[in-house]
Amino acid sequence: MSRKRAAWVIADKIYAAFEEVSQRNTRPRKLIAERLVELAESGTDFTIDDLWQALREGEPHLGRATVYRSVEMLVNAGLLDRIEFADGSHHYRVCGANHHHHHLTCICCHRVVEVDVCLPVDQLAAIGNQTNFDIEGHSLTLFGRCGECRSGKMLPGTSEQETSA
Ligand SMILES: [Zn+2]
Ligand SMILES: [Zn+2]
């Protein structure tokens, strides 16, 4: 499936998720959904503030809390991925893959790559047995330095996050 087509499949799911929490399809929700479709098409990851700033261009009175609540709801619905970086910050992303996956992030430029590796099922079961837990989920984020950063081709300033971490 092309990224553009995948983005429209996501759009339907986002609208459905909004409808599930409330019958009112408000203008802020419509704007949020439209913007997320654009971000899904380009594969861009974003922060709450990035999204909020972009949306305020069309809706100046839009509250940050509204954007935050919508994003959290979509994360819980599995439509947005929350990606943790090595320095403790995080971004959100509409991922191309709609199956279970994890992320590899660059500690220099914050590039995000989807990876299909996972923890072995039998090891998860063993941990559950040892701890008497019913394990319901997990998160796993791999950190590293991407090829471009290793070859020193990164743009000036993009390594700041690394030094402040
Ligand atoms: Zn993802
Ligand atoms: Zn990098």
Ligand SMILES: [Zn+2]
């Ligand atoms: Zn996994």
